[in-house]
Amino acid sequence: MADYVRREYPQWSWSFSRQQTLTSCLRRYYYNYYGSHNGWESGATAEAALAYRLKKLSNLYLVLGDALHKSAYYMVERVLAGKVLPGADFVEEEIRRQLRKVWKSSRDDRDLFLRRPNRVDMLQEFYYQMEVSEETLAKINERIKQVSRAIVASTVWGELGARGVELISCEQFDTFTIDGTPVFAVPDLLYRSSEGSWTIVDWKTGDEVGDNQDQVALYALYVQNKHKVPAEKIIARLEYLSLQTQRQLTFTPEDLMVVEEKARASMKKMRDLLIDPAENIPKSKKAFVLTDSRGLCPWCNFYELCKGELERSVS
Numbered sequence: 001m002a003d004y005v006r007r008e009y010p011q012w013s014w015s016f017s018r019q020q021t022l023t024s025c026l027r028r029y030y031y032n033y034y035g036s037h038n039g040w041e042s043g044a045t046a047e048a049a050l051a052y053r054l055k056k057l058s059n060l061y062l063v064l065g066d067a068l069h070k071s072a073y074y075m076v077e078r079v080l081a082g083k084v085l086p087g088a089d090f091v092e093e094e095i096r097r098q099l100r101k102v103w104k105s106s107r108d109d110r111d112l113f114l115r116r117p118n119r120v121d122m123l124q125e126f127y128y129q130m131e132v133s134e135e136t137l138a139k140i141n142e143r144i145k146q147v148s149r150a151i152v153a154s155t156v157w158g159e160l161g162a163r164g165v166e167l168i169s170c171e172q173f174d175t176f177t178i179d180g181t182p183v184f185a186v187p188d189l190l191y192r193s194s195e196g197s198w199t200i201v202d203w204k205t206g207d208e209v210g211d212n213q214d215q216v217a218l219y220a221l222y223v224q225n226k227h228k229v230p231a232e233k234i235i236a237r238l239e240y241l242s243l244q245t246q247r248q249l250t251f252t253p254e255d256l257m258v259v260e261e262k263a264r265a266s267m268k269k270m271r272d273l274l275i276d277p278a279e280n281i282p283k284s285k286k287a288f289v290l291t292d293s294r295g296l297c298p299w300c301n302f303y304e305l306c307k308g309e310l311e312r313s314v315s
């Protein structure tokens with residue numbers, strides 16, 4: 001493992017999720033990418049330490065998505081090893097086991113989380129002492145059943161096990177560059193067929209939203225740029241496991257140029273929020289205004305940091 005190098009400011013990079021955060025709320029973007037930086041240090045300011053802690057919070061839907069992806073990764077390994085795949089009951093129990101584990105640490109390990117937030121899985125629902133309604137629990141329970149059945153029934157396993165198919169990556173963190181900026185891309189699954197087509201698979205446990213297509217289009221740009229694959233040879237498939245539907249996308253070189261231009265425009269917006277782009281030094285926190293869509297603030301990780309300012313701004 002590389003030695004830890006302390007940086008006064010975080011390294012500049014771009015990702016699709018960073019863009020989503022920027023679009024959702026400038027203050028959330030600030031806390032997530034700047035205000036929490038070095039918040040893990042013993043000498044951190046109180047605000048940086050709190051922002052770092054809050055950044056670490058998860059929620060039931062995120063834990064479900066994470067557990068599903070762990071099961072999918074396990075299944076990829078079994079296919080590659082020529083082993084029998086587990087059934088839906090096995091996957092469902094594994095997802096439930098992981099949810100129970102996070103539920104337990106959230107309920108029992110609050111004190112440790114306050115001291116060492118990187119050591120404990122903590123659900124936002126417990127941290128903020130929000131009641132988890134019967135309706136939410138029923139929805140999560142139903143979703144666990146749906147996604148377990150759907151991942152086992154996915155056509156991807158037959159395709160991945162076919163003769164001549166090569167796995168390129170599975171949940172592998174990778175980067176490519178646009179104008180010198182490192183761009184993060186983590187496709188759930190990427191494989192190449194014997195005919196030379198490249199397939200990106202992205203598993204979703206939630207509802208279909210427009211952003212999903214933009215996200216896999218960015219992965220297609222990554223495949224084109226990093227692996228030197230012509231756009232026409234790339235297929236992206238979104239599998240909506242709880243809906244039991246899927247959407248397949250193909251691309252032209254022009255489509256991917258548009259994706260690259262959108263990323264550039266987003267980078268420019270982010271850089272406009274810096275006083276020193278070379279060192280990635282942000283403007284003052286005031287430049288990162290609170291969102292106008294305040295209805296969702298109580299469900300935001302950083303609510304504790306914003307609560308006073310939100311209350312003052314309405315009084």
Ligand code: SF4
Pocket residue numbers: 025026027028029290291294296297298300301302303306
């Ligand atoms: S609590 Fe609201 S204003 Fe504060 S970071 Fe979150 S979304 Fe933005």
